[in-house]
Amino acid sequence: MAVEFKKLQTLTLKEKFITQMEEMIISGQFEIGQKLPSERDLSQKMGISRAIVNSGIAEMARKGFIEVRPRVGNFVADYRKNGAVDVLVSIMNYSGGTLRPDEIRSLIEFHRVVDNMVIQLIDGNMSKEQQQALDSIVEKIGTSATPAEAAEYTQLFHHELALISSNTIVPLIYASFACAFNHLWERYARKNGIDRLYADCRVLLDYICSGQTENAVARRLKYTE
Numbered sequence: 136m137a138v139e140f141k142k143l144q145t146l147t148l149k150e151k152f153i154t155q156m157e158e159m160i161i162s163g164q165f166e167i168g169q170k171l172p173s174e175r176d177l178s179q180k181m182g183i184s185r186a187i188v189n190s191g192i193a194e195m196a197r198k199g200f201i202e203v204r205p206r207v208g209n210f211v212a213d214y215r216k217n218g219a220v221d222v223l224v225s226i227m228n229y230s231g232g233t234l235r236p237d238e239i240r241s242l243i244e245f246h247r248v249v250d251n252m253v254i255q256l257i258d259g260n261m262s263k264e265q266q267q268a269l270d271s272i273v274e275k276i277g278t279s280a281t282p283a284e285a286a287e288y289t290q291l292f293h294h295e296l297a298l299i300s301s302n303t304i305v306p307l308i309y310a311s312f313a314c315a316f317n318h319l320w321e322r323y324a325r326k327n328g329i330d331r332l333y334a335d336c337r338v339l340l341d342y343i344c345s346g347q348t349e350n351a352v353a354r355r356l357k358y359t360e
Contacts, residue, residue, distance in 0.1 A: 148183050148187050149190055149191050149194075152181060152183060152187055152188065152191040153191045153194055153195060155181075156191065156195060156200075157195065157200060157225045158229050160200055160211055160214065161225065161226060161229045162229070165211045167211050167212070167213050167214075168211060168213075169210065169211050170208050170209070170210050171201070171208065171209045171210065171211065173208070174188045174189055174192065174209075192209055196209075196212075197219070198214070198218055198219050198221040198222055198225070199212055199214045199217050199218025199219050199221075199222055200212060200214045200218065200222065200225075220311055220312060223312075223314065223315040224315070227314060227315070227318050228314075234318065239319070239322070242315055242316075242319055243319065245312075246293075246316060246319065249297075249305060249308060249309070250293060250296075251352050252300075252302075252305070253293075253296050253297050253300045253302070253305055254296075254343060254348060254351045254352055255348060255352070256300035256301070256302055257296065257299055257300050257343060257348075258346065258348050259343065259344070259345065259346025259347075259348060261299055261343070261344060265299050266340075266344050268295065269292065269295055269296070269299075269340055269344075272288055272291055272292045273288075273292060273333065273336045273337055273340055275288045276288045276289055276292065276329070276332060276336055277329070277330070277333035277337075279329055282321045282324035282325045282329060283317075283321050285320070285321075285324045285329045285332055285333070286318075286319075286320035286321035286323075286324060287317060289320040289324075289332060289336060290309070290313055290316050290317050290320060292336055292340075293309060293316070294306060294309040294313075296343070297309050320332065335354070338354055339351055339354050342354060
């Protein structure tokens with residue numbers, strides 16, 4: 136099997152600043168509610184311009200890592216409670232960061248709700264071409280060499296189902312949460328095996344293709360445990 140390489144990219148100073156600050160927050164070096172050093176201090180200590188610091192702070196505030204209080208200062212926000220989906224990505228990209236059990240459970244519950252809606256919207260209405268495309272993706276799950284590879288194909292499988300549902304918003308949700316969902320599927324494959332993930336997706340697809348919507352929903356409720 137041909138080996139695929141990802142293109143390497145050089146991070147900008149802003150991206151490096153954001154990465155380091157987020158790691159310090161996630162690791163607990165900066166605690167929730169703690170006031171951060173001034174932008175001038177950060178600029179001097181990290182050897183970058185205040186413009187980069189200011190822009191990076193604004194980006195982290197948008198994600199939910201930092202609360203900016205005008206004329207008071209910048210504080211570490213309760214990012215797990217109020218952060219955007221980018222927070223999940225940052226946590227999982229952080230070498231020492233992991234999702235807590237309640238976050239994994241919540242992610243599973245969220246995925247169930249979205250998937251069940253997709254299944255009900257499709258209600259067995261798929262062309263032969265669409266069924267064949269999905270069948271091909273599911274087979275790639277079964278022949279995956281690693282849990283990470285199987286997770287990527289599982290995410291692709293669900294994203295394609297979302298596209299078939301004709302709902303224009305759901306595919307955007309799957310794309311936005313791709314990193315988090317990949318983490319979920321990889322965790323499942325490591326815990327239960329790639330063969331189990333493949334079998335679950337195969338049964339689910341068979342139910343959907345045959346119009347057994349209720350059985351598909353019931354199956355979907357089980358196979359992320």
